[in-house]
Amino acid sequence: MINPTEYLPKSYHRRMSTYWWLARWSYLTFILREASSVFVGWTVLLTLVQIWAVTHGPSANAAFHEWMRHPLMLGVNVVAFLFVLFHAVTWFSLTPKAMVIRVKGQRVPDWAISGPNYAAWVMVSLGIAWVVLRG
Amino acid sequence: MASRITIEVARYNPARDHEPGVSSYEVPLRKEWVVLDALNCIKDHLDGSLTFRWSCRMGVCGSCGMMVNGVPKLACATFLSDYAPGPVRVEPMRHFPILRDLVVDTSDFLMKLARSKPWIIRKMEKPMDQEYFQTPAQLEEYRQFSMCINCLLCYAACPIYGLDSQFAGPAAIALAQRYNLDSRDEGASERLDSLSNPEGIWGCMFVGECTRVCPKHVDPAGAIQQYKLTAATEWLKAMVLPRGAK
Amino acid sequence: MSKRSNEPFLWLLFSAGGSVSAMLMPVHLFLFALAFPLGWLDPPSDETLLVLIRPPLVRVYLFVFCFLSLFHAAHRFRFTLYDGLQIKHLNELINVLCYGGAAVGTVAAAYLLCQVP
Amino acid sequence: MLDISSHDVVIVGGGGAGLRAAIAIAETDPQLSVAVVSKVYPMRSHTVAAEGGAAGVRLDDDSHDEHAYDTVSGGDWLSDQDAVEAFVKEAPRELMRLEHWGCPWSREPDGRIAVRPFGGMKKTRTWFAADETGFHLLHTLFQTSLKYGSVTRYDEYFVTKLLVDDGRVQGVVAVELTTGKVQAVTAKAVILCTGGCGRIFRYTTNAAIKTGDGMALAYRAGAPLKDMEFVQYHPTGLPFTGILITEAARAEGGYLLNKDGYRYLQDYDLGKPEPTPVLRSMELGPRDRLSQAFIREQEKGRTVEGPYGPVVNLDLRHLGEKIISTKLPFVRELCLKYENIDPISQLIPVRPVVHYMMGGVHTDVHGATPLPGLYAAGEVACVSINGANRLGSNSLPELLVFGARAGRAAAAYAADQPSPSRRLLAGAIDEEARLNDHYLQKSGGRERIADLREEMQRIMERSAGIYRSGKSLTGAADKLYELQERSRDIRLDDHGHLFNTELISALELSCMLEIAETMVQSAMERTESRGAHQRTDYPVRDDDKFLAHSMIYRGAAGRPRVEYAPVTITRWPPAERVYGREMRNGE
Numbered sequence A: 001m002i003n004p005t006e007y008l009p010k011s012y013h014r015r016m017s018t019y020w021w022l023a024r025w026s027y028l029t030f031i032l033r034e035a036s037s038v039f040v041g042w043t044v045l046l047t048l049v050q051i052w053a054v055t056h057g058p059s060a061n062a063a064f065h066e067w068m069r070h071p072l073m074l075g076v077n078v079v080a081f082l083f084v085l086f087h088a089v090t091w092f093s094l095t096p097k098a099m100v101i102r103v104k105g106q107r108v109p110d111w112a113i114s115g116p117n118y119a120a121w122v123m124v125s126l127g128i129a130w131v132v133l134r135g
Numbered sequence B: 001m002a003s004r005i006t007i008e009v010a011r012y013n014p015a016r017d018h019e020p021g022v023s024s025y026e027v028p029l030r031k032e033w034v035v036l037d038a039l040n041c042i043k044d045h046l047d048g049s050l051t052f053r054w055s056c057r058m059g060v061c062g063s064c065g066m067m068v069n070g071v072p073k074l075a076c077a078t079f080l081s082d083y084a085p086g087p088v089r090v091e092p093m094r095h096f097p098i099l100r101d102l103v104v105d106t107s108d109f110l111m112k113l114a115r116s117k118p119w120i121i122r123k124m125e126k127p128m129d130q131e132y133f134q135t136p137a138q139l140e141e142y143r144q145f146s147m148c149i150n151c152l153l154c155y156a157a158c159p160i161y162g163l164d165s166q167f168a169g170p171a172a173i174a175l176a177q178r179y180n181l182d183s184r185d186e187g188a189s190e191r192l193d194s195l196s197n198p199e200g201i202w203g204c205m206f207v208g209e210c211t212r213v214c215p216k217h218v219d220p221a222g223a224i225q226q227y228k229l230t231a232a233t234e235w236l237k238a239m240v241l242p243r244g245a246k
Numbered sequence C: 001m002s003k004r005s006n007e008p009f010l011w012l013l014f015s016a017g018g019s020v021s022a023m024l025m026p027v028h029l030f031l032f033a034l035a036f037p038l039g040w041l042d043p044p045s046d047e048t049l050l051v052l053i054r055p056p057l058v059r060v061y062l063f064v065f066c067f068l069s070l071f072h073a074a075h076r077f078r079f080t081l082y083d084g085l086q087i088k089h090l091n092e093l094i095n096v097l098c099y100g101g102a103a104v105g106t107v108a109a110a111y112l113l114c115q116v117p
Numbered sequence D: 001m002l003d004i005s006s007h008d009v010v011i012v013g014g015g016g017a018g019l020r021a022a023i024a025i026a027e028t029d030p031q032l033s034v035a036v037v038s039k040v041y042p043m044r045s046h047t048v049a050a051e052g053g054a055a056g057v058r059l060d061d062d063s064h065d066e067h068a069y070d071t072v073s074g075g076d077w078l079s080d081q082d083a084v085e086a087f088v089k090e091a092p093r094e095l096m097r098l099e100h101w102g103c104p105w106s107r108e109p110d111g112r113i114a115v116r117p118f119g120g121m122k123k124t125r126t127w128f129a130a131d132e133t134g135f136h137l138l139h140t141l142f143q144t145s146l147k148y149g150s151v152t153r154y155d156e157y158f159v160t161k162l163l164v165d166d167g168r169v170q171g172v173v174a175v176e177l178t179t180g181k182v183q184a185v186t187a188k189a190v191i192l193c194t195g196g197c198g199r200i201f202r203y204t205t206n207a208a209i210k211t212g213d214g215m216a217l218a219y220r221a222g223a224p225l226k227d228m229e230f231v232q233y234h235p236t237g238l239p240f241t242g243i244l245i246t247e248a249a250r251a252e253g254g255y256l257l258n259k260d261g262y263r264y265l266q267d268y269d270l271g272k273p274e275p276t277p278v279l280r281s282m283e284l285g286p287r288d289r290l291s292q293a294f295i296r297e298q299e300k301g302r303t304v305e306g307p308y309g310p311v312v313n314l315d316l317r318h319l320g321e322k323i324i325s326t327k328l329p330f331v332r333e334l335c336l337k338y339e340n341i342d343p344i345s346q347l348i349p350v351r352p353v354v355h356y357m358m359g360g361v362h363t364d365v366h367g368a369t370p371l372p373g374l375y376a377a378g379e380v381a382c383v384s385i386n387g388a389n390r391l392g393s394n395s396l397p398e399l400l401v402f403g404a405r406a407g408r409a410a411a412a413y414a415a416d417q418p419s420p421s422r423r424l425l426a427g428a429i430d431e432e433a434r435l436n437d438h439y440l441q442k443s444g445g446r447e448r449i450a451d452l453r454e455e456m457q458r459i460m461e462r463s464a465g466i467y468r469s470g471k472s473l474t475g476a477a478d479k480l481y482e483l484q485e486r487s488r489d490i491r492l493d494d495h496g497h498l499f500n501t502e503l504i505s506a507l508e509l510s511c512m513l514e515i516a517e518t519m520v521q522s523a524m525e526r527t528e529s530r531g532a533h534q535r536t537d538y539p540v541r542d543d544d545k546f547l548a549h550s551m552i553y554r555g556a557a558g559r560p561r562v563e564y565a566p567v568t569i570t571r572w573p574p575a576e577r578v579y580g581r582e583m584r585n586g587e
């Protein structure tokens, strides 16, 4: 259909404030969730540096360990860890929204999808820790 | 319970005002009164120029969306007593241009709705005297998304729409998905053409606030994410399968 | 037209990366950035680590980990810039920076992992 | 500021009837340009509120004749039987068409469309989409209508007048709400689909927009209104809001209980109480009889006193959670939301509330009114299939059948009409001046719209409600006359042009006052009791004198004049209306 309303009176357009994400708790958690991307990137960077260190002999390794023990680094990494954790939790709890699985016409409840996700997460984490610590 | 409550209503008259202001009114606080009853009381007895939309008073026509204390609500389904002792702040739905007082311009949504092609598309129609069988399970696939009353609370809640009015928005996409999932429909690829773009499904950042405010439990956020999954799968198929096979 | 848009591709990378980083990243970060430096756990020696990352499968694992996580982060960061800072008009530039950065990181990861003796 | 635009057919109203008509025209002849003018966005129309379902013969044990008989007897033999026959024949096809358009009908396990029993129907034939049938029906129609390029929408335009020239209706004058601009929309034919007028009464299931505008437009233009004394009360509305608890709640097995927990309907010749629902009996009797039984119970002091007057209780508790949440989810939602009651464990207080207008603009079976170029369909029209009392779930299919018929007839008529004359512009300019003089630019005035409206509603509820008498009606007529006089002295707070809803309220009030007057006048002159029209001073049906439609015209000086027209009887001669027991002398 065509809407013939061409002439509109002067309507009032509002602009979003730059700080809109502070207006509601749910917006803030959204922005925090999105901000986790910075720390995901950061973690990859750390990993790359570490790979470089490991493959470049004792002095590189020593420098790397020194660096990681620096209070500033520790501070940043605590924050990074919290963000990465937050990313993981929101990711798993949102998966069932995007993935609808039906069994015999009944929608599988959310926990039945995110539950196994969390379980796998714990298993994988323990597995990795075991591999690393075993040596 | 106090017997009266103060309502602060945003007022804007384009013929007179440069920007919206606020008027305060005192109305009786009755147990069974919803915000809409308060507004009607003001209009009937205090100030006949107060302007807002309403019709069914039973949460199904979708006319009376507004911000109540900053949250998008249906005025006819929001009890005053939940806000006692007040004051209650009533404003026009966020993210839409204000026409007057609590009335916003929603024509943008109607344009977007039409772009979602919310009707059954088929290559071949059955003769009119035959029905398409659809089991309750198939009905269940899309039923939730067919419950949308176009109240637009989800648009008022979605910051992405507020930032970029080009974004198709939650309800329009959920309704496209409603038809995609209908076993009688064959129009999914046509709809994908108009919705698989940065202003369509890919614009949604999964804020999820749309679902939280939806009075009919439509879950547009879920609809959009599921749509993305389908669209991505379609894209993969198109990449993997030889041209034209599809 | 719009069907040729590359958004689905970027979204697939974003999703895959989201899952990979959600699954693996917390434990990585916990071990190497907190537990070992703070001495809560005994770190494996550097030689052990070298032995550990040498098998091709582990290197592939690390590559995928870096590659997908980077594209996940890039995609998300791109939209955070759009929405949080409302600078959508810098669209092109943001895209180049985000995905370009992820691409550079991915190449670096590949290079470093090939260098493992 | 006056704008003019031109189409082949103008449809006033974007509810079920209006949209069905629009689609019918677009499908019949895509060349015709169609305008849908509506005071609210189409999907806000009150069709959206219909809950229970839509009747159409479906199962093997059913037949068109049985549906027709139920309708005719339900209407106390005032229905035109040729119209009823056309209606029952086309209803299933129309409902099936909606299935093709994507209506999410509720289904049987094997995928076939399911049907449920309904009040006054002897066979199970009501199609439903859970208990939000009207909502799904309206949105399906609206969304489907979006695909037709020949349909232009005028959303939020309030029609104030029909343009008549040379004895033919050739368009409408409307106010665009957003701007206040007066717009003449000319056309070769006009279809009124403006719905009912329940807001004339105090307690009603009807939305704010149901103010009888279309009836008033036609009446003022010279078309007769038919059977205006027949106003349907629905026996189960929520006491404060008037929100409807659908008949489906009783069809699924709900009981009506008085204050002693007794199923009182058994005392009113409606059959014997059985644990499960029996068609055409007890709680599944017709609405008029159930509403009347309520008043009788009230007189006996056996109703419950609630804060908003007397109520009885609707008991769904024995149905159990599963049935309630799958078949009646909306009922539960409404009870929880508006009464803070959970029907799974609690009784629902209900009372009769005004629900539907059997009467309306007089049309033939093609929706044509006696005024050339003017058509009507839906609740605004009176074809009449509903007679003296409409059966639940007959209205939605009526919208579809007669919406489509009116659309096709108007399209055919428009095809060979000359273009609207230029003289119409003068009529539009007059109307613009009238709006300014009477409302916007009028200074002074003392009467508030709301005061007049509330008084009208009280008068109508008290004097022209479920039971009326010559005395109460005469009193009501006098009071209404007085209100009309007072309404000339209305004061608006809002003199602006932009989205002036107060102006709209004033215009709606003037429509309602005029329609209320026709109701009272028709009721006064019908000295018998039939269906929904119950006179305490004339308690029996009088077929000798009143097996006839009342036709009310706007006479000299605006006073109503009633005439009578014969009822078309084809195959079902008048008989006794029997519910809940065997007929005495066979059917």
Ligand SMILES: Cc1cc2nc3c(=O)[nH]c(=O)nc-3n(C[C@H](O)[C@H](O)[C@H](O)COP(=O)(O)OP(=O)(O)OC[C@H]3O[C@@H](n4cnc5c(N)ncnc54)[C@H](O)[C@@H]3O)c2cc1C
Binding pocket: D012, D013, D014, D015, D016, D017, D018, D037, D038, D039, D040, D041, D042, D045, D046, D047, D048, D049, D050, D051, D052, D053, D054, D055, D133, D134, D157, D158, D159, D160, D193, D194, D195, D196, D205, D206, D207, D209, D210, D213, D214, D244, D246, D355, D356, D377, D378, D379, D380, D392, D393, D394, D395, D396, D397, D399
């Ligand atoms: C609560 C409730 C439940 C019901 N349940 C059922 C049921 O289960 N089964 C059944 O068969 N029937 C049911 N009915 C009855 C049925 O829903 C209505 O009779 C029917 O929907 C009326 O439809 P309509 O298209 O005629 O009018 P509406 O849907 O009321 O539409 C009227 C249209 O006219 C427009 N309009 C009016 N005046 C003007 C004007 N001045 N200018 C411009 N536009 C104007 C409005 O904007 C609107 O678009 C129910 C009714 C109610 C109130």
Ligand code: SF4
Binding pocket: B147, B148, B149, B150, B151, B152, B153, B154, B155, B170, B171, B174, B210, B213, B214, B215, B216, B217, B218, B219, B220
């Ligand atoms: S999705 Fe929900 S909130 Fe959005 S318009 Fe539809 S009903 Fe309203």
Ligand code: F3S
Binding pocket: B157, B158, B159, B160, B161, B169, B170, B203, B204, B205, B206, B207, B208, B209, B210, B211, B220, B221, B224
């Ligand atoms: S709030 Fe907006 S960003 Fe998406 S999930 Fe809902 S549409």
Ligand code: FES
Binding pocket: B054, B055, B056, B057, B058, B059, B060, B061, B062, B063, B064, B065, B074, B075, B076, B077
């Ligand atoms: S008035 Fe209809 S939804 Fe509120």
